[in-house]
Amino acid sequence: MAKRTQGKPAGLSRQRIAAAAVDLVDRQGLESFGVRRLASELGVDPMSIYNHIKGKAALLDAVSEAVLTEVSATAAQWPDGWMDIARTMARGYRDMAIRHPRIFPLLATRAQTSVVAFEALERLTAAMRRAGIADQTIADAPLVLFGFLNGYLLATVSADPGGTDEPATGATQPAIDPALYPALAALAPLQAGFGGEAEFERMLETVLAGIAEGAAGAQAARSGRRPATAAGPTSDHSGG
Amino acid sequence: MAKRTQGKPAGLSRQRIAAAAVDLVDRQGLESFGVRRLASELGVDPMSIYNHIKGKAALLDAVSEAVLTEVSATAAQWPDGWMDIARTMARGYRDMAIRHPRIFPLLATRAQTSVVAFEALERLTAAMRRAGIADQTIADAPLVLFGFLNGYLLATVSADPGGTDEPATGATQPAIDPALYPALAALAPLQAGFGGEAEFERMLETVLAGIAEGAAGAQAARSGRRPATAAGPTSDHSGG
DNA sequence: AGGTATTACCTACGGTGTAGAATATAGGCC
DNA sequence: GGCCTATATTCTACACCGTAGGTAATACCT
Numbered sequence: 001m002a003k004r005t006q007g008k009p010a011g012l013s014r015q016r017i018a019a020a021a022v023d024l025v026d027r028q029g030l031e032s033f034g035v036r037r038l039a040s041e042l043g044v045d046p047m048s049i050y051n052h053i054k055g056k057a058a059l060l061d062a063v064s065e066a067v068l069t070e071v072s073a074t075a076a077q078w079p080d081g082w083m084d085i086a087r088t089m090a091r092g093y094r095d096m097a098i099r100h101p102r103i104f105p106l107l108a109t110r111a112q113t114s115v116v117a118f119e120a121l122e123r124l125t126a127a128m129r130r131a132g133i134a135d136q137t138i139a140d141a142p143l144v145l146f147g148f149l150n151g152y153l154l155a156t157v158s159a160d161p162g163g164t165d166e167p168a169t170g171a172t173q174p175a176i177d178p179a180l181y182p183a184l185a186a187l188a189p190l191q192a193g194f195g196g197e198a199e200f201e202r203m204l205e206t207v208l209a210g211i212a213e214g215a216a217g218a219q220a221a222r223s224g225r226r227p228a229t230a231a232g233p234t235s236d237h238s239g240g
Numbered sequence: 241m242a243k244r245t246q247g248k249p250a251g252l253s254r255q256r257i258a259a260a261a262v263d264l265v266d267r268q269g270l271e272s273f274g275v276r277r278l279a280s281e282l283g284v285d286p287m288s289i290y291n292h293i294k295g296k297a298a299l300l301d302a303v304s305e306a307v308l309t310e311v312s313a314t315a316a317q318w319p320d321g322w323m324d325i326a327r328t329m330a331r332g333y334r335d336m337a338i339r340h341p342r343i344f345p346l347l348a349t350r351a352q353t354s355v356v357a358f359e360a361l362e363r364l365t366a367a368m369r370r371a372g373i374a375d376q377t378i379a380d381a382p383l384v385l386f387g388f389l390n391g392y393l394l395a396t397v398s399a400d401p402g403g404t405d406e407p408a409t410g411a412t413q414p415a416i417d418p419a420l421y422p423a424l425a426a427l428a429p430l431q432a433g434f435g436g437e438a439e440f441e442r443m444l445e446t447v448l449a450g451i452a453e454g455a456a457g458a459q460a461a462r463s464g465r466r467p468a469t470a471a472g473p474t475s476d477h478s479g480g
Numbered sequence: 481a482g483g484t485a486t487t488a489c490c491t492a493c494g495g496t497g498t499a500g501a502a503t504a505t506a507g508g509c510c
Numbered sequence: 511g512g513c514c515t516a517t518a519t520t521c522t523a524c525a526c527c528g529t530a531g532g533t534a535a536t537a538c539c540t
Contacts, residue, residue, distance in 0.1 A: 012487080034527065045489050047529075052487090056528065105349050108394060118421055126423040138423075139430035143395055144443055151391025154348060155383055181358055183366040183378075190379035203384055206450035213446065252518080275497065285520050287498075292518090296497065 012044065014052045018062040022103065025063060029102045035059065064106050065114040071096045072116050082127035083208055086145055089120060090204050093149055094157075101158040108150035141211050148207045156195025252284065254292045258302040262343065265303060269342045275299065304346050305354040311336045312356050322367035323448055326385055329360060330444050333389055334397075341398040348390035381451050388447045396435025 020042050025033050035056055039046040053059050071092040079085055097104040121142050128138040178185035260282050265273050275296055279286040293299050311332040319325055337344040361382050368378040418425035 035529085036527065046527095047490080048488050050529075108391065109345050109349060118416070118424065122421040122424050125427055129423050129426075135427060135430055139427045140439060140443075143392065143434075144446075147392035147395050148388045148447075149391065150394060151348065151389065152383065152387035154390060155387050176358070181362040183369050184358065184362050186369075187365055187375060187379045190376055194383075199380060203380075203450070206384075206447075206453065210443070210446035210450060274495090276495080287521080288519050290498075 012042070012048060012052055014062060015066075017042070017049055017052055017059075018066040021059060021063045022066050022100065025103050026100055030105065060106055060110065061114070063103060064110060064112060065116060067096055067100050067103055068107065068112065068114060068116045068120075070099075072120065078123060080127070082124060082131050082133070083212070085124055085127050086141075086208055086211075087204065089124065090145065090149055093146075094153060094200060097153040097157045104153060104158045108154050137211065144211055145207060148203070152200075152203065252282070252288055252292055254302060257282070257289055257292055257299075258306040261299060261303045262306050262340065265343050266340055270345065300346055300350065301354070303343060304350060304352060305356060307336055307340050307343055308347065308352065308354060308356045308360075310339075312360065318363060320367070322364060322371050322373070323452070325364055325367050326381075326448055326451075327444065329364065330385065330389055333386075334393060334440060337393040337397045344393060344398045348394050377451065384451055385447060388443070392440070392443065396440075 017038070021033070021038050024038055024041050028037075035049055036046045038059070039049055042049075049059070053062055071089070074095065075088050075092050079088060097107075124142060124145075125138050128141060129135075133141075176185045176188055257278070261273070261278050264278055264281050268277075275289055276286045278299070279289055282289075289299070293302055311329070314332050314335065315328050319328060337347075364382060364385075365378050368381060369375075373381075416425045416428055
């Protein structure tokens with residue numbers, strides 16, 4: 001027998017568990033994260049979590065969903081134009097990545113199947129249809145936009161060395177040897193504003209412009225460039 | 241006391257271990273990969289691996305390095321122009337991602353500090369300097385290019401559900417409900433050629449064009465659109 | 481009140497990464 | 511040859527992990 005407190009409610013719920021998990025990963029990183037640590041954080045038996053979330057994979061999904069929900073929530077209201085919607089999403093997504101650098105790899109790595117994720121995609125694609133964009137372009141758009149966002153933000157925001165307990169430093173360069181890599185070394189100081197907001201906005205606009213160009217994306221290059229350098233998209237193009 | 245075979249050489253080496261690890265992850269996925277499985281694959285005690293590679297993290301680095309080396313190796317020779325260099329790199333990178341879909345998340349997620357990685361960056365940036373590109377643009381270029389490549393290829397090539405033993409299927413969509421997401425459902429059939437080569441080439445050109453635009457990247461947007469919106473990002477940019 | 485479903489807990493099993501110590505071989509030196 | 515040392519390999523052990531299966535206590539419905 002001994003004293004048991006088994007049936008006593010611990011106030012667990014999917015939401016509360018997810019919130020605690022988000023907090024824990026933020027503080028200690030993905031590496032060391034696990035069911036048992038989380039349970040101990042919640043003052044609860046590890047197996048109790050399984051009553052609300054099926055397993056570790058589902059737990060990670062719940063974490064992803066939680067931070068994605070933040071993104072939707074922080075956007076007070078959504079604009080009408082698809083480009084402005086995309087900008088709002090992208091900025092909110094980046095803000096989230098900055099808030100949760102150690103969680104972000106989850107979003108970039110695992111396929112997102114939560115309702116919030118689908119809602120966001122629906123919102124974007126619906127707006128593009130309203131604008132009369134070609135269907136094929138619309139179908140590609142989320143891939144281009146979030147593909148870029150994921151890759152770019154992974155590189156700039158979450159260069160997580162591992163499980164130690166630090167406030168998540170931003171990518172630390174390991175000092176480039178100028179003898180081996182002269183060009184890289186010369187450019188190193190310019191990467192000070194690595195991942196800065198201005199840079200992000202610039203690249204975001206580039207990507208959006210690329211999407212806007214649609215199937216003829218490569219033409220975006222020609223427009224602003226002198227006609228000498230860049231040529232047609234597929235056939236002959238010479239760099240410099 | 242009992243037969244021991246301790247000192248007998250097992251022919252281990254960093255290279256051989258890395259090659260076996262690549263093969264193992266290709267077959268069984270990252271999820272189930274580990275020192276012990278790899279050791280058993282090599283017919284060797286788990287701890288023997290530690291004589292050549294410090295730990296699991298270093299093991300994953302070795303795997304990354306091995307597949308990155310493939311990329312460098314498959315490129316018979318490098319062109320002169322930076323754009324063509326970038327194209328060659330991007331295509332080789334994609335080919336590698338397709339060959340090793342279950343390894344690729346490693347490259348996108350972990351910071352690459354191997355020699356091959358630095359050499360590639362050096363090659364690209366050096367060529368851009370030769371072409372007289374603005375330094376700030378050059379400093380951003382690898383981030384833009386590989387940021388995009390990582391994100392895009394993660395989404396298209398490696399939607400790995402987990403540790404089961406399959407030949408790595410390409411992203412399976414879970415059937416979208418047209419009642420909830422009409423626009424998405426309507427576009428779903430168009431994502432048939434998801435991640436196809438033509439699409440990749442198209443987006444690659446878009447990204448390269450964006451880089452070519454340099455600091456004035458946002459202007460690429462204006463070209464096809466109204467000139468009202470975009471403002472100067474940091475200071476003035478030479479593009480004009 | 482009684483019955484049932486849910487929630488929480490306990491135990492246990494097979495797996496993991498890896499520190500530390502023991503041991504057999506390879507290679508250099510005499 | 512004989513010896514010595516460095517190195518590669520293995521063995522043992524520990525703390526930890528995810529989670530299957532079983533048990534008890536509470537909440538809820540009737």
